[in-house]
Amino acid sequence: MQMAFDAADGYGLVGRFYEHQGDAKPYPVLIAPATGITQGFYKKFIEYLTAQGYDVMSFDFRGIGASLHGRLKDSTASISDWGVYDLPAAIDALLAKTGAKRLILIGHSAGAQLLGVAHNHHRVAKLISIAGSTGHVPQLSGRTRLLAPVMFDVIFRISSLTLGYGATKFIGMGENLPKQVARQWREFCQSGQYIKSAIGKSIRDDYHDQVSCAMAAFYASDDEIATEVNVRDLFALYPQATISYHRLEPTAFGLSDIGHMKLFRPSHRVLWDLVLDAMNDVQ
Secondary structure (H helix, E strand, O other): OEEEEEOOOOOEEEEEEEOOOOOOOOOOEEEEOOOOOOHHHHHHHHHHHHHOOOOEEEEOOOOOHHHOOOOHHHOOOOHHHHHHHHHHHHHHHHHHHHOOOOEEEEEEHHHHOOHHHOOOHHHEEEEEEEOOOOOOHHHOOHHHHHHHHHHHHHHHHHHHHHOOEEOOHHHOOOOOEEHHHHHHHHHHHHHOOHHHHHEOOOEOOOOOOOOOOEEEEEEEOOOOOOOHHHHHHHHOOOOOOEEEEEEEOHHHHOOOOOOOOHHHOHHHHHHHHHHHHHHHOOO
16 A cells, blocks of 8 residues: 655655565564665565565655656755655654554665664664665776766766756666755765765764664675675674675576676565565564
8 A cells, every 4th residue: 555654854755555464573674775766676575575474665765756746857855865854754654554663674775875864763673785885986896887987977967967867767777866866876975985974964963873773784796886895884884783794696596696686576586585584583
């Protein structure tokens, strides 16, 4: 069922709630998407989780998918807004819907990078990170290391000036982005600390040092963005958290590749049980 809820600044967000099947698990699950990826991308994975007894909610960050209101070029959404307003609102909405006190957050890429600026981080029992990292450009690998500066410094700058938004769709990088999202994505990936680099600028409060939930970081050996060094750099920002790292080698699972996106595809269902194991051990 569709869920509409408001962030603290009044912005209206849209998500979808999926009810569990069979015996219910104690923690509901919130899916926080990657940059420019809409909630529908995770539907098959969500259906797998509901079959295991989990209530699940997915949502679109402001300026993306169903949470884009009006013309994209008029959107003032930023990644800072996603972390400060949207993620906390989604956490509260799911807990209000289910009556649970805490939830499991499954964050994909950007969705795993924002917990440190969410004021209600204590309501997350565990963070399951899929391809979450700082995305630090000098530490990318393969073709992405060469192409990222072109996207950030050429495509984003030109499209923001001429079209009013960050053009990503034509290069297969998800939905086109609000210009402030594109700008911050560039800044954060060049800083080496991702969203923490916005503290004192567009973000006033920082909770990275206070976050103490368990975290499981899944990343693929062939991911050119969430390289091992970028993954570990992200989780080094959480000194109080208990972190387990899970490096996924495609050939170990009979797969030709995993990369940054494919874990959520039905073709990679063999990996879903690993994520489920990390969810089932939440205390």
